[in-house]
Amino acid sequence: MAEVLEKEAFVLPENIVDRGSHYCPGCHHGIAHRLVAECLSELGLVDETICVSSIGCSVFIYNYIDMDTIEAPHGRAPAVVTGVKRARPDKFVFSYQGDGDLASIGLAESVHCANRGEKVSIVFVNNTVYGMTGGQMAPTTMIGQKTTTCPGGRCEDREGSPMKMAELMASLGGTAFSARVATNNMKNIVSAKRAIMKAFRCQTEGHGFGFVELLSACPTNWRMTPVAANERVEKEMIPYFPLGTYKDFE
Amino acid sequence: MSSARDGERIFIKGNEAVAHGALAAGCRCYFGYPITPQNDIPELLSSLIPAAGGQFVQAESEVAAANMLLGAASCGVRAFTSSSSPGISLMQEAISYMAGSQLPGVIVNMVRGGPGLGDIGPSQGDYFQAVKGGGHGDYRLFVLAPATCQEAYDFMIEAFHLAFKYRNPVMVLGDAILGQMKEPVTTWTPAAGDPLYHDDTEGAEWRLEGKGERPARLLKSLYLEEGALATHNRMLVAKHESMEQDARAEEFLCDDAELIVAAFGSIGRIVKSTVRNLRAKGHKVGLFRPITLFPFPTKQIDALAAQGKRFLTIEHNTGQMVDDVRLAVRHHADSAFFGCMPGDLPSPEDFVEPILNVLEGK
Numbered sequence: 001m002a003e004v005l006e007k008e009a010f011v012l013p014e015n016i017v018d019r020g021s022h023y024c025p026g027c028h029h030g031i032a033h034r035l036v037a038e039c040l041s042e043l044g045l046v047d048e049t050i051c052v053s054s055i056g057c058s059v060f061i062y063n064y065i066d067m068d069t070i071e072a073p074h075g076r077a078p079a080v081v082t083g084v085k086r087a088r089p090d091k092f093v094f095s096y097q098g099d100g101d102l103a104s105i106g107l108a109e110s111v112h113c114a115n116r117g118e119k120v121s122i123v124f125v126n127n128t129v130y131g132m133t134g135g136q137m138a139p140t141t142m143i144g145q146k147t148t149t150c151p152g153g154r155c156e157d158r159e160g161s162p163m164k165m166a167e168l169m170a171s172l173g174g175t176a177f178s179a180r181v182a183t184n185n186m187k188n189i190v191s192a193k194r195a196i197m198k199a200f201r202c203q204t205e206g207h208g209f210g211f212v213e214l215l216s217a218c219p220t221n222w223r224m225t226p227v228a229a230n231e232r233v234e235k236e237m238i239p240y241f242p243l244g245t246y247k248d249f250e
Numbered sequence: 251m252s253s254a255r256d257g258e259r260i261f262i263k264g265n266e267a268v269a270h271g272a273l274a275a276g277c278r279c280y281f282g283y284p285i286t287p288q289n290d291i292p293e294l295l296s297s298l299i300p301a302a303g304g305q306f307v308q309a310e311s312e313v314a315a316a317n318m319l320l321g322a323a324s325c326g327v328r329a330f331t332s333s334s335s336p337g338i339s340l341m342q343e344a345i346s347y348m349a350g351s352q353l354p355g356v357i358v359n360m361v362r363g364g365p366g367l368g369d370i371g372p373s374q375g376d377y378f379q380a381v382k383g384g385g386h387g388d389y390r391l392f393v394l395a396p397a398t399c400q401e402a403y404d405f406m407i408e409a410f411h412l413a414f415k416y417r418n419p420v421m422v423l424g425d426a427i428l429g430q431m432k433e434p435v436t437t438w439t440p441a442a443g444d445p446l447y448h449d450d451t452e453g454a455e456w457r458l459e460g461k462g463e464r465p466a467r468l469l470k471s472l473y474l475e476e477g478a479l480a481t482h483n484r485m486l487v488a489k490h491e492s493m494e495q496d497a498r499a500e501e502f503l504c505d506d507a508e509l510i511v512a513a514f515g516s517i518g519r520i521v522k523s524t525v526r527n528l529r530a531k532g533h534k535v536g537l538f539r540p541i542t543l544f545p546f547p548t549k550q551i552d553a554l555a556a557q558g559k560r561f562l563t564i565e566h567n568t569g570q571m572v573d574d575v576r577l578a579v580r581h582h583a584d585s586a587f588f589g590c591m592p593g594d595l596p597s598p599e600d601f602v603e604p605i606l607n608v609l610e611g612k
Contacts, residue, residue, distance in 0.1 A: 048460035052321070062468050068458040070324040071470040073347050076317035079309065083321025084458070086305040087279055087329065091460050109317070112310035 013041045015066045022060060026226025028183045028216035029058055032125055035189070036096065037065045039196045043204060045092045050084050052077045052095040054102075057131045061096050075106025078113030081120045092203060094121040100130045103139040103163050110169070114209045117174025121199045121210040124165060127218040128237065135221035139163045142236060147221070162240065166213040170246035176208035179245040182215040184233035188243070195245070207249035215241055257437035264428040265290035267399040267435050268358055269298060271406030272330055274439045276448050277356075278304040279329035281318035283311055283337060286370045287426040288360035291332040312337040316344030316357070323353040324469050326453025328410050332358035334426075335376050336367065338384075345419055346385030349486070350471025354413035354453070356406070357391075358422045360429040363592035372426035373592030374517060377570035380423050381544040388483060390490045392420040393543040397519040399433045401541075411446045412496065414453060416489055423543060425566070427516035427595065490545075499547035500539040503529060504554055507536030509609045511601075512551065512563045512575045512585065514540050521564055523598035524605060535605055543571070548578040555579035562586045562608045564601060566594075 012018060016037045023029050040046050049067045053059050055074040062069040072080040077095035085093045102110050102124050113120070129147055130136040136149040140162045144153040154162075170178035177199055181192035195212045202210030215237050217229035224232065262270065269291050272280070280299050282292040292308065299306045305322075309315035315331045322329035333341060338359045348355055359380065363373040380393045392412050396402045402424060409420040440446040458467055473479035502522055504510055513521040518539035525537045538554065538561075540547050555561070555578075563572040563585045572587040579585060588604035590596045606612075 047462045050325070050458045050460060059472065062466075062470075066461065066466050068461050068467045069469070070321065070458055071347070071351065071468075071472060072320070073317065073343050076313065076320075076344065079314040079317035080321035080324075082307065082314075083279070083281065083318035083323075083329070084325055085321075086307060086318070087322035087325040087327035088459065108310050109314050112314065116307075 013037045015041050015046045017064050017066055019063065022063070023057065024220040026217060026219035026229055027057070028127065028214070029125065031183045031189060032123065032214055032216065033061060033064045035193045035196050036123060038193065039200050040065070040067070043197070043200055045200070045204070049092045049094070050088065052080045052084060052093070054095060054097040056098040056101055058096055058098055058125060075101050075104070076109055077101065078106060078109040078122065081122070082113055082116070082118050085118055085120050089119070092200070094123060094200070096123045097125070098131065099124070099126045099128065099138040099140040103165050111172065114169050114211065115172045115174045117176070117208045119203050119206065119208055121203050122212075123196065123199070124211065124213045125216050126165070126213050126241070127216045128162070129218050129221045131218050131221055140165070142240060164241060166211065166246050169211045174209050175211060175247055176249040177202040177210040178247040179211070180213040180215065180241060180243050182233055182238060182243060184215070184217060184230040191243070202249055255436060255438040257439065259434050259436050261432060261434050262399060263290055263430060263432045264399045264402045264424060265360065265430070266294055267402035268332065268406055268422065268424075269294040270435070270437060271403035272356070272410075273298060273302055274403070274437065275328060275407040275410040277328045277330055277410065279322040279327055280304070281307045281309050281315040281322070281329070281331050282333065283309050283315050285312070285334045285337045287362060287429045288332050288334050288358070290429070291358065312340035313343065316341035319355045319357070320344045320348050320353060323348060323355040324351070324458050326457025328448070330356035330358065332360065334360045334362045335364050335373070338376065338379065342385035345391070346387050346389065347471055348419045349385075349389035349391070350387060351469045352417040353419065353469065354417050355419050356409045356413055356422065357419060358424065361423065361425040369593045370426065371593035372516065372566060372595060374425060374515060374566035374570070375592050376423065377543065377565070377567060380421050381546070381574070389486060390544050392416060392418055392493055392545070393423050394420065395423045395515040395541060395543050396428060397515050397539065399428070399431065399435050402428060403435050403437065407440060407446050410448070414448070416493060417456070418489065423515065425516050493545040497542045497545040497547045497550070499541055499550050500537070501550070502537040502539070504536035504538060504559070506534055507559060508534040509560045509562060509605065510536045510538050510554055511605060512538045512540070512561060512571070513565065514543060514571060517564060517566050517596070520596055520598055521601055524601040527598060528602065528605060533606070533609060535609060540571070546574045546578060551575065551578045552581070555582035559583065560608070562588060562605060564588045564604065566590055566592060566596070
């Protein structure tokens with residue numbers, strides 16, 4: 001019995017840097033970072049990984065995961081990833097991007113990287129808002145959601161509808177794997193890890209381009225408590241952005 | 251130089267010389283997007299680079315092409331992109347990031363007429379953009395200006411060497427004349443022992459390749475900590491200043507010249523003919539042709555100014571390099587200016603009157 005009580009309940013993956021987080025309380029980037037780190041570690045990829053970090057809160061992923069990293073300009077991570085993978089096809093290469101980065105300014109780079117079937121992986125964190133710049137409207141902002149640049153709530157007639165990236169990426173010939181998961185509760189986090197593992201295996205096993213979208217919370221810019229933010233992911237985001245695998249190599 | 255520069259002699263366009271020169275330099279990746287008048291470069295490389303074991307990607311835009319270059323450069327691999335004026339404008343974002351992150355890439359600009367869509371005829375209107383930064387922030391590119399197809403070939407080999415020497419983007423600035431003209435080029439490849447030779451250890455101390463057993467590496471241009479950006483930018487300035495050691499220019503009949511014409515690239519070559527013709531008629535004129543536009547060959551031209559020479563700058567634009575000539579000679583002299591308009595194709599005769607007017611003090 002004593003042995004069970006002394007069992008370590010929390011172990012950091014070998015490649016996670018043990019430091020304080022700069023993310024706001026309730027932010028899901030920490031969860032996403034941890035999942036990425038666990039997958040890299042469990043697949044034995046840590047030593048041969050080149051990460052392309054993007055713009056926004058998540059640019060600092062390199063402060064939390066111990067790996068070779070290059071910063072990309074806003075939205076251009078899929079082009080940078082392409083250059084890295086073409087230069088070093090023997091390495092594991094992935095980008096980690098937010099919604100403004102991947103679905104707005106970098107939409108062309110995202111679509112064409114997938115369409116070329118680059119043998120890379122993209123982890124896409126969708127929290128329906130621009131975080132670091134202070135809560136402006138994103139391409140994924142929900143209809144009716146208030147942001148600093150749509151203070152009356154996003155209006156479909158005026159601003160269009162939220163973009164469904166997992167479905168869009170799945171429609172492209174070069175995509176081998178595309179899935180949408182969420183990081184708002186334990187059950188979904190377990191599924192999220194499974195999807196990231198598969199997106200990474202998509203590259204290591206030579207199937208091609210792998211994409212995984214993580215529905216995540218931004219309590220600060222949503223003006224919500226972390227608990228309420230998690231509930232919003234469940235009640236508002238998932239019904240519009242259905243979870244599931246949209247394209248699979250298996 | 252220990253490499254024999256006596257390889258096969260081939261008859262090719264300036265654009266093709268760029269492609270062949272890059273391959274001879276050991277370039278393994280090319281990323282580009284079609285734009286006139288440099289399309290021969292990607293067209294040729296689409297078959298030559300894969301055949302040499304490298305990668306060719308026609309990007310979805312110049313924005314993407316330049317960022318692919320940034321990615322490949324971060325791995326310490328020799329890579330380049332080429333474009334022409336409007337396309338180069340689109341690449342400026344990535345070029346600024348490459349300068350900030352200290353990445354060695356080569357960018358070729360076969361300049362056409364602007365501003366805006368302009369035309370597809372020759373121009374030197376991108377001088378400011380090339381030598382004053384071009385993108386956002388406080389940085390410089392190393393800029394080489396070839397005047398012949400042979401130089402287009404040679405300068406590509408040199409450009410890759412300089413890019414890695416300084417960990418800085420290098421631009422080869424040609425124009426529509428150079429890109430489209432055809433002449434004999436002697437091919438050569440730097441051999442072991444040649445200062446321009448490169449091997450697989452290039453960039454080994456900073457390149458990304460997966461951390462393996464060593465500490466992880468980070469290539470970045472973001473410096474938020476108090477004073478960190480100032481320290482970084484001071485280091486960049488020191489680097490830009492150190493490039494001075496590689497500044498150079500061609501001096502043609504300058505020793506006894508009363509008037510020296512400063513001109514670069516294709517216009518420098520055309521002016522050379524004018525100078526030769528005027529010499530035959532007894533006029534004491536010479537040519538100063540900057541080969542490195544940044545770093546500008548300030549000491550070289552200032553030495554001529556100190557001898558009491560007078561200067562005229564001739565460019566295929568409305569007056570850009572003339573600013574650098576004036577700055578360089580300011581302690582001793584000034585420079586007159588004559589510009590021909592973008593899109594026109596000047597002949598040596600077109601420069602006779604402007605040169606004689608200045609020579610005779612009209």
